[in-house]
Amino acid sequence: MTGKVKENQRQRAPSQRSIATRDRIFDAAEQLFSERGFEGASIRDIARIAGVQGALVNHHGGSKEYLFATIVARRADELSRLRLDALDQMKANGALSVRQVLSCFILPFMDRVLHGGAAWSAYGRLIAHVSSDARWHYIAQSCFDPTVKVFLDEISTLLPQASREEISAHFVFMVSSMLSLCTSRWRIDNLSEGNTEENRASLVITGTEGMVVSYAKCCLPIPGDDVMGYLSSGRGVVVHRNTCGNLINFRKQPEKWIAVDWEKDIDRQFASQIQVDTLNKPGVLAEVAATIGDCSSNIEQVSVLGRHEDCSVLSFHLQVRDRTHLAQIMRNVRNMPNVIRVARECA
Ligand SMILES: [Zn+2]
Numbered sequence: 001m002t003g004k005v006k007e008n009q010r011q012r013a014p015s016q017r018s019i020a021t022r023d024r025i026f027d028a029a030e031q032l033f034s035e036r037g038f039e040g041a042s043i044r045d046i047a048r049i050a051g052v053q054g055a056l057v058n059h060h061g062g063s064k065e066y067l068f069a070t071i072v073a074r075r076a077d078e079l080s081r082l083r084l085d086a087l088d089q090m091k092a093n094g095a096l097s098v099r100q101v102l103s104c105f106i107l108p109f110m111d112r113v114l115h116g117g118a119a120w121s122a123y124g125r126l127i128a129h130v131s132s133d134a135r136w137h138y139i140a141q142s143c144f145d146p147t148v149k150v151f152l153d154e155i156s157t158l159l160p161q162a163s164r165e166e167i168s169a170h171f172v173f174m175v176s177s178m179l180s181l182c183t184s185r186w187r188i189d190n191l192s193e194g195n196t197e198e199n200r201a202s203l204v205i206t207g208t209e210g211m212v213v214s215y216a217k218c219c220l221p222i223p224g225d226d227v228m229g230y231l232s233s234g235r236g237v238v239v240h241r242n243t244c245g246n247l248i249n250f251r252k253q254p255e256k257w258i259a260v261d262w263e264k265d266i267d268r269q270f271a272s273q274i275q276v277d278t279l280n281k282p283g284v285l286a287e288v289a290a291t292i293g294d295c296s297s298n299i300e301q302v303s304v305l306g307r308h309e310d311c312s313v314l315s316f317h318l319q320v321r322d323r324t325h326l327a328q329i330m331r332n333v334r335n336m337p338n339v340i341r342v343a344r345e346c347a
Contacts, residue, residue: 022060034122076143082108128179212236219244222270224323229260269319277341
């Protein structure tokens with residue numbers, strides 16, 4: 001009798017509750033494996049985060065290594081489908097360039113990792129672990145290589161003079177840079193114990209979770225500005241103002257730009273720059289500096305951009321909280337008797 005009951009249980013499809021438990025375990029495993037690597041994540045911790053008994057983790061995931069492979073495979077299908085769909089779509093539009101083929105491989109991944117929420121962000125780091133450790137080559141082989149081969153074939157067709165070996169070598173380098181874009185913040189955090197400028201920066205820009213963020217020197221964006229993120233291979237995401245002259249590149253390489261926005265309630269100072277045209281009166285520079293200081297802003301640098309017979313053009317590098325703060329400073333400076341014009345500089 002008991003044997004028969006067991007048999008029936010085995011044949012029954014998994015219940016909704018069982019599927020929900022399994023997904024919770026897989027989500028917890030994904031998070032921990034991505035944060036701590038294979039060794040650092042214990043079954044006990046995975047069970048604790050999933051809120052289940054350790055035995056249930058084994059029941060749903062098998063051995064730890066099998067669980068790890070399952071977690072990598074879980075999103076690999078969706079990723080492959082997105083990449084191959086992008087390639088099909090691009091091909092339907094006409095003749096391809098190598099750049100276009102590569103963008104069909106890179107962009108679906110970047111898009112998911114950047115905009116797909118915390119789970120996909122963790123998955124990006126997890127893939128970086130997998131691809132950097134020879135132990136996991138068998139996982140990469142079964143999860144990613146079939147799709148990679150499709151892309152290599154496309155590139156081979158476009159570059160008939162290049163050997164398959166050369167193309168593969170370049171492709172692997174490209175994949176490493178793609179992954180480092182997603183993992184560099186984690187790496188930098190580790191090296192600097194979380195005190196990097198980039199780390200703090202990524203906390204104030206939504207849409208860049210897991211990435212290194214910096215502010216463009218050309219246009220010095222501050223909270224309140226409309227901004228765009230440029231995906232730079234060496235420097236993660238560089239945030240520019242929408243009014244920046246460098247956004248001309250946006251039309252040329254739309255695949256390099258991502259939508260970003262400021263977080264609310266940011267508590268830090270940002271570099272900004274204003275240009276002040278003044279009459280050539282003794283002490284005018286000190287007066288302007290004092291007015292800026294009265295607005296609780298630090299001046300980091302002052303330079304004279306031009307000096308004419310009766311007026312001078314001064315440039316102030318200063319620290320501000322946001323657009324409102326900067327607007328207040330500019331208004332106060334503009335109201336000074338010896339000031340002719342105040343403008344925020346932008347490339
Ligand atoms: Zn810019």
